[in-house]
């Protein structure tokens with residue numbers, strides 16, 4: 304790749320927080336803007352073409368191996384990732400929802416040497432909802448461990464947010480899901496892009512995310528069965544009842560209120576009730 308070309312990548316929007324907080328939804332919404340490309344969890348680009356990694360972690364979750372963005376992309380160390388993907392997609396704005404703090408620090412350092420402007424979005428969701436999703440995904444893990452790891456990730460993300468010296472904003476998943484237009488409009492103002500109505504119909508747009516939430520991505524493939532013949536994304540048994548019949552519009556997922564057992568709720572309250580206070584949704 305020729306490094307002397309004028310830089311195409313102008314901005315990078317980082318979505319940070321804890322997994323299962325709605326970052327795939329937010330990424331797909333922002334990635335539906337005509338100037339933006341949603342990379343998904345861009346850290347997974349390190350696994351491209353690595354046969355030792357599970358397929359779901361090393362190919363586009365929508366198109367698989369034949370992806371026109373990631374399929375034949377050979378990354379080089381001589382240029383930051385976002386500029387390489389900008390050149391490939393011809394989009395000036397990149398979105399990365401990797402939660403890993405080391406990755407974020409590395410990328411922020413890499414961009415600091417360039418003219419690209421970083422923005423940080425801290426996506427928050429009621430920790431009880433996050434815990435419920437994680438129990439569903441890791442049924443054999445110790446509940447206390449899951450709660451502790453939630454706390455660690457929240458603390459590290461808060462530290463990153465505090466020390467971040469560029470434009471930053473906190474968004475609540477529950478507000479995004481219940482008032483998508485208002486929240487997206489405000490976010491567009493903050494991100495210095497125009498609001499485009501297509502963003503709320505994210506499931507009708509073209510996307511090439513690495514990693515991320517199966518359920519939300521499944522809705523994209525469901526809306527585009529003509530175009531997307533053999534999607535990589537599939538639903539686990541525990542999720543399929545919910546997403547199979549779900550309408551495509553944006554709606555609030557409050558399954559935790561029904562599913563989270565009283566014992567886990569009490570443990571969560573005891574261990575991290577304090578930390579969850581600002582993220583609490585409902586009672």
Ligand SMILES: [Zn+2]
Pocket residue numbers: 363364365366367369370371372373510511512
């Ligand atoms: Zn793709």
